[in-house]
Structure formats: C-alpha cells, structure tokens
Amino acid sequence: MSSTKGKQVCIVGSGNWGSVIAKIVGHNVQKLDKFDNRVTMYVYEEIINGKKLTEIINEQHENVKYLPGHKLPPNVEAIADVVEAAKDADILVFVLPHQFIKGICSTLLGKIKPTAIALSLIKGFDRLEGGGIELISHIINRHLKIPCHVLMGANLANEVANEQFCETTIGCRDRKIGSMLRDIIQTEYFRVVVVDDEDTVEICGALKNIVACGAGFVDGLGLGDNTKAAVIRLGLMEMIKFVDVFYPGGKLSTFFESCGVADLITTCFGGRNRKCSEAFVKTGKSIKQLEDELLNGQKLQGPITAEEVNFMLKSKGMEEKFPIFTTVHKICTGELKPQEFINCIREHPEHMNFNGTNKESRQQCKL
Numbered sequence: 001m002s003s004t005k006g007k008q009v010c011i012v013g014s015g016n017w018g019s020v021i022a023k024i025v026g027h028n029v030q031k032l033d034k035f036d037n038r039v040t041m042y043v044y045e046e047i048i049n050g051k052k053l054t055e056i057i058n059e060q061h062e063n064v065k066y067l068p069g070h071k072l073p074p075n076v077e078a079i080a081d082v083v084e085a086a087k088d089a090d091i092l093v094f095v096l097p098h099q100f101i102k103g104i105c106s107t108l109l110g111k112i113k114p115t116a117i118a119l120s121l122i123k124g125f126d127r128l129e130g131g132g133i134e135l136i137s138h139i140i141n142r143h144l145k146i147p148c149h150v151l152m153g154a155n156l157a158n159e160v161a162n163e164q165f166c167e168t169t170i171g172c173r174d175r176k177i178g179s180m181l182r183d184i185i186q187t188e189y190f191r192v193v194v195v196d197d198e199d200t201v202e203i204c205g206a207l208k209n210i211v212a213c214g215a216g217f218v219d220g221l222g223l224g225d226n227t228k229a230a231v232i233r234l235g236l237m238e239m240i241k242f243v244d245v246f247y248p249g250g251k252l253s254t255f256f257e258s259c260g261v262a263d264l265i266t267t268c269f270g271g272r273n274r275k276c277s278e279a280f281v282k283t284g285k286s287i288k289q290l291e292d293e294l295l296n297g298q299k300l301q302g303p304i305t306a307e308e309v310n311f312m313l314k315s316k317g318m319e320e321k322f323p324i325f326t327t328v329h330k331i332c333t334g335e336l337k338p339q340e341f342i343n344c345i346r347e348h349p350e351h352m353n354f355n356g357t358n359k360e361s362r363q364q365c366k367l
C-alpha cells in the first residue's frame with residue numbers, strides 16, 4: 001500500500017462524485033504499474049455520529065455521508081489536510097463544488113510538486129473582476145501554475161457508483177497526457193473519449209446546470225415532456241452561442257460528445273439541480289433551504305452558475321440574447337416568478353431565424 005513506484009494520484013474532494021471517482025481511480029491504479037497504489041483523497045472534515053469522517057472512511061472504506069452503500073478500495077486514504085493529501089501527487093484530480101476551489105488553490109499554492117498536472121471534474125465558473133467569468137481549469141492553472149485538463153460527461157454519480165454503463169469526455173490537448181488520464185479513469189462500464197477542445201468541454205459541463213434548473217421549473221409547473229424538450233433544445237442553442245461569442249474557436253462536434261447533449265439530457269431528467277428546482281416551484285421555499293433539506297450536504301451548482309453567467313451577460317448588455325440563462329437566474333433570485341418562465345422564452349432569438357437555426361453558431365463552430 002505504501003509503494004512509490006509510479007505516479008501518485010490525489011483526489012481533491014470527497015463528495016458524491018468525488019467518492020465515485022476515488023473508487024474508480026483506486027481500482028485502476030492497482031492494475032497499472034505506472035501508477036502508485038496509494039491514492040490520497042482530501043476530505044473536508046466533519047463529524048458523523050461523534051466520529052471523524054476521515055476515520056470512518058479509513059476504517060470502513062465507505063463515505064457513509066456522501067456515497068453510502070458503496071465500498072472504496074482500501075488503497076484510497078482519506079486525509080483531512082489538503083496539503084498533506086496533495087504534496088506528493090503527480091496527478092491532482094479536482095472534484096469539489098466549484099464555490100470552494102479558490103480557497104483550496106490558495107492553500108495549495110507552493111505546496112505541490114511543480115511537475116504535477118491537474119484534471120478538473122468541477123462544473124461551474126468563477127466571477128472575474130470587471131464583469132467577466134473565469135473557467136475553473138484556468139483558475140487552477142493560474143493559481144497553481146500547473147496544466148489543468150478537464151473531464152465532464154453524462155455522469156450522475158449514483159448511477160456510475162452502481163456501475164451502470166455510461167460515457168464521459170476528457171478535454172486534453174496533449175495526446176500523451178490525455179491517454180494517461182484515460183488510464184486512471186476508464187473502466188468496462190465508464191468509457192472515456194478524449195478530445196482536444198478543452199474549454200468547450202468545460203463550458204458545456206458548467207452551463208448545462210443552468211438549463212437543468214429550467215427543466216426543473218417545467219416539471220414543477222407540470223408542463224410536460226414537450227415543453228422540457230424545448231427548454232433542452234433552446235438551452236443547447238444558448239450553450240453553443242455562449243461558446244461562439246465568448247470562447248470563439250470551439251468545435252460544434254464537442255456538443256455531440258458525452259459532455260454536451262448527453263449530459264444535458266441526463267441532468268434535465270435525473271440531476272439534483274432539476275430536483276431542487278422542481279421543489280422550488282412546488283413548495284415556494286428558497287433554493288438554499290431546499291439544498292439543505294433535500295441534499296444532505298451535497299451542493300447545487302446551477303443557481304450559482306446562473307448568477308455568475310448573469311454577472312457577465314449583464315455587464316455586457318447581453319441578457320436578452322440568452323433568455324434561458326437570464327430567466328433561470330431571475331427566478332432563482334425571486335426577481336421573476338416561475339410561472340413567467342415560458343413567457344420569457346416564448347420570443348427566444350432561436351425562433352426569429354428563418355429556418356430555426358442559429359447562423360452565427362453554424363458559421364463559427366465548424367464540425
């Protein structure tokens with residue numbers, strides 16, 4: 001267990017998805033000589049029934065709070081000190097709710113191997129002074145001065161934990177590193193496609209959570225599957241337009257990977273953002289209250305991502321060009337009532353084109 005023969009992996013995070021990834025990586029490194037058997041996992045410490053979560057995980061090999069009912073391999077070691085967990089790692093897998101990434105980066109600055117590389121599984125953005133947003137992988141790269149690649153896909157954590165077949169997308173421009181990252185992630189039931197369009201992969205993962213809130217409102221309003229399909233389609237068109245306008249050079253083909261259409265569909269039917277947004281309409285409770293009541297410590301990413309995106313759209317005078325992103329934000333903050341959702345997207349810019357296609361997207365996003 002203490003072998004140091006190969007590259008060491010640290011999982012920075014131990015929530016619902018973080019625990020599933022620790023299980024996968026823990027099993028995979030044991031099969032390949034190029035990786036060290038020991039996988040460290042940073043755990044934000046908390047007390048469960050009088051005992052530290054790290055102790056429970058290390059003794060029972062189960063994250064009883066965030067992934068109950070699934071055993072982690074014993075070579076995964078839970079550590080409450082993030083520096084201790086990350087200091088010897090060659091590969092840092094970041095998988096935290098996105099609101100915590102800056103704090104973790106400040107703690108890790110200067111304390112990790114300068115040769116380390118990062119893989120971010122985090123879906124979300126951060127605000128930039130002056131009215132913009134920053135990608136999480138760019139924050140990791142800028143703060144820690146290491147390359148950061150991304151993994152996003154149609155991956156509801158509990159289904160992956162049950163080993164039900166699914167796909168995922170790694171965004172990595174370096175072929176050799178992409179192939180090594182695939183080695184620590186891929187299994188018989190979790191298939192990886194590596195593409196070079198890193199930013200688009202990550203933006204898909206972040207934006208789909210906003211659309212999922214819209215899907216949840218539709219469910220809460222009892223509007224049916226056709227309406228939800230319209231929200232998914234219009235949401236996808238906004239995602240494509242967002243990349244075109246703010247991150248030009250992205251490929252349309254990336255939206256057809258697991259990180260694009262597939263994640264959008266699964267999240268709009270089975271995700272936490274959808275679930276809490278439906279309850280928001282039905283109960284009238286706040287998003288924060290519902291997150292606390294329904295998710296047992298897990299965190300919603302959609303409403304904060306909608307706020308971050310709105311911060312940018314507002315500052316650029318572009319709110320009306322992205323009606324789903326804008327309306328979801330305004331409903332989450334109470335500025336608009338959920339009942340106004342469809343009215344707000346009825347005159348969507350996608351309905352204004354002659355043949356229903358967004359010509360800007362077609363011109364700039366090449367297949």
Ligand SMILES: NC(=O)c1ccc[n+]([C@@H]2O[C@H](COP(=O)([O-])OP(=O)(O)OC[C@H]3O[C@@H](n4cnc5c(N)ncnc54)[C@H](O)[C@@H]3O)[C@@H](O)[C@H]2O)c1
Nearest residue numbers: 014015016017018044095096097100122123156157298299
């Ligand atoms: N859960 C999924 O199905 C899933 C699937 C794919 C991607 N993701 C993405 O992965 C990322 C992580 O999601 P998750 O499901 O692992 O987390 P989660 O929603 O289960 O969040 C809970 C985690 O946050 C930690 N936490 C709470 N307060 C903290 C603090 N102040 N500092 C640091 N950590 C703190 C908790 O200890 C716990 O580990 C998110 O960006 C999410 O969008 C999630």
Ligand SMILES: O=P(O)(O)OC[C@H](O)CO
Nearest residue numbers: 153154155156271272273
């Ligand atoms: O449960 P959600 O809404 O955070 O979505 C989970 C994953 O991102 C789905 O791939």
